[in-house]
Amino acid sequence: MKKQSIAEIKQLLHGDNLTSEEWEMLVQDDRKGVQTLLKSYQRKQAREKQLIEQFESMQQYERKAYSNGAKWIAGVDEVGRGPLAGPVVAAAVILPEDFRLIGLNDSKKLKESVREEYSTYIKEHAVSYHISFIDNQVIDAMNIYEATKKAMYEALAGLTPSPEHVLVDAVHLPGLNHSQEAIIKGDASSISIAAASILAKVARDQFMKELHTKYPTYHFDKNMGYGTKAHLDGLNQSGVTPYHRASFAPIKTLLKE
Known part of the structure; x- marks a missing residue:
């Protein structure tokens, strides 16, 4: 032959x-x-x-919840605790039981192009999803930890149907009307939390890229508000914007000068 x-x-x-x-x-x-x-x-x-x-x-927590009788299982995660500027963003998502997206993982472990592709896919196939932005002024008023929880509560409240069980990345949310599990490194252990982390990351990155067009000195399109050298150089050159977190160092110090 x-x-x-x-x-x-x-x-x-x-x-x-x-x-x-x-x-x-x-x-x-x-x-x-x-x-x-x-x-x-x-x-x-x-x-x-x-x-x-x-x-x-990564389906282990979802399978357990299904076996316990839950139908609507939500994953919730946040991004943006550490940056000097911009909002903290949380997303909550309910995936269908037969959801399948091979390669799904913690958003930080995925390339930007893959995150964006997965975000679109998740939105198209989710039972429900909601994304919440908590701006820098609220962060300054209530501290970043409380602002993070506020974003998570709002993201969950925006889901229809209401979840029967919630999987949260590392944070316990008191007062929920349904059962919950706080999972350490949940965005790498649960498909629902991983999906939420991708939605939150893509949404926040897009916000910061748009902010860059208004304040190009700080290079928000590259650092997403984190304190990189280029960002700090921009602060020294142009000062503080209305989107910077006044309660964070070194912003707090710059505002006193």
């Missing part, structure tokens, strides 16, 4: 539906280009298997 060209083999591997006979023929093909393709294919298969196993592991 005539050997397939490298281009034909590449297309065959891309189709991801090799028969055992085809695989054996490729394994026995001693061309360097073929063996390179096979190694790349095996790495890809191993990576996909790892992502599938990771996704299934």
Whole structure:
């Protein structure tokens, strides 16, 4: 039988539906280009298997809640506790029981383009989601921890239907009318929390990018309000904006000068 060209083999591997006979023929093909393709294919298969196993592991809290009789399970997470400027943002999301998004993970572990793609997918397939922004003035008035909880409460309150069980990233929320679990590193352990972290991160990043067009000196489109050198240089050059957190150092010091 005539050997397939490298281009034909590449297309065959891309189709991801090799028969055992085809695989054996490729394994026995001693061309360097073929063996390179096979190694790349095996790495890809191993990576996909790892992502599938990771996704299934991240369903553990949801599966437990379903088995306990809950139908609507919400994940909630926040972003933006540490920046010197901008809001703290929380998102809450209820995913359908058959939701599947292989590669879903803590938003910080994903590339920006992947986060944006996943955010769109989550919004399109969620039962419900809500995103809450708490601005810097409220943060200054009530402290960042209380502002973070306020954002989470508001995000949960915006869900329809109302959740029956809530999975929260590391924070306990007193007074909820439904059961809850505070999960350490929940954005890497629960698909619902991971989905919420992505929605919150993408929404806040977009806000900061828009703020950059008004205040380009601070490079908010790159640092998202965190205290990078470029941001601190902007503060020294242009002073404090209405979006900076007056209760945070070094903003507090600059306002006293």
